[in-house]
Amino acid sequence: MHPDQILDAAQAVFGRLGVRGASLRAIAREAGCDPALIYYHFEHKEALFEALLDRHFPGMRQALEELADPSDLRSTALRLWEVLGIYHCRLAGAPGLRSLVRGEIVQGAAGLQDLIECRIRPILMAVRQVILQGIQRGELRAQVDPTLATFFLVRMQLEILDLLPVVLPRLQPVTPDEAVRRGMEAWFALYWRGIAMDPNAPLPPLPEPPH
Amino acid sequence: MHPDQILDAAQAVFGRLGVRGASLRAIAREAGCDPALIYYHFEHKEALFEALLDRHFPGMRQALEELADPSDLRSTALRLWEVLGIYHCRLAGAPGLRSLVRGEIVQGAAGLQDLIECRIRPILMAVRQVILQGIQRGELRAQVDPTLATFFLVRMQLEILDLLPVVLPRLQPVTPDEAVRRGMEAWFALYWRGIAMDPNAPLPPLPEPPH
């Protein structure tokens, strides 16, 4: 059995139950192997979680750091919309991982928090760079706090991916996928109007985020 | 020992460790009693959580429904700011509660989902009423989707309460309390600009949210 198969199982079970709530026996059952085999491929439970992080975050970091290249002269609106698109497609295959990471940040053990921080910080910093460049180019209001604006943009996108497909269909007759699409568009329109130098300038046509 | 003292302890330990991570022995230690005593006052662990829910949600619901009274002619900005204040002070002491509620919504154990939904839906509907009235009074843009706008306002406020005090001090030298205060102000400024009919009209002086 390839370690990746164990990682697949861990991703599924972690996503359902969280790191603390997921037992190695449940992961092994999902993978169809003995719990002890996990210890042959991974040092311990936390290493399993770490390997799971390393499966998704490096690619996302690279995509966002390329986007933050100061020589990219496309409009800030387009680039920030692409931030949402990167979150959307890079994390689409990991339902549960997003909530999982959030949960471990809020109430996880200190070790896990450090594990997560060193992976998330570069990602946040790349988005922050795009916002800083937008301010310097006069496209965004100077009063905007780039750190908080980064937090707002990114956190709400994660809530739209995680929570909205569950919540909105209970309030309106929409499918989960449609909830995400409408949520992203409405959120970006609100956010852009909130930070843009000229809030009434029409948004450029935004490409559909890839799925 | 009064059952409220046990609830206090449960709230504290739930807040530190989450509901799944908090053991009844830890709660008993915090309360200074024997674990078995908890079973004298409460049916089981989940009943502890439910009692905790009923400690916070009814008051919040009432406060928000009063705020949504259509005869309240104060400015929409002021009333929406008060929504944030109500979330802030009513939920200040119950971080574990917020995380658990969100987790149960995302995971979707149907029974608990319904239990939570019947408590949360009236709260969301009250906020939505305020936004609807704002649109009718011409203070908010007609393009604003009131349901999504409610989701955005409330979810971000919860993220500011839960996540920002953990995240921001790792990025900037601020205390957790200061992170919440600055987060709320920056969020409301962005949000208001995003939904207001006239984004450049200065915000009325907003009162300090009570602590």
Add this chain to the structure above:
DNA sequence: CGGATGATTCAACGACTGTTGAATTGGAGA
């Protein structure tokens, strides 16, 4: 003082947890 009653503790059950050392399998090379 005896007794009744509610509050509290004690000790233990069975189930589950992460983890590990020894035993077993399976297949490739000599």
Add this chain to the structure above:
DNA sequence: TCTCCAATTCAACAGTCGTTGAATCATCCG
């Protein structure tokens, strides 16, 4: 066919969990 080594399983350890029945304590009533 035998050997060797990696892959995999088995069985068990020590600990924690939620929960419970019996035992103890405190307090009030008669």
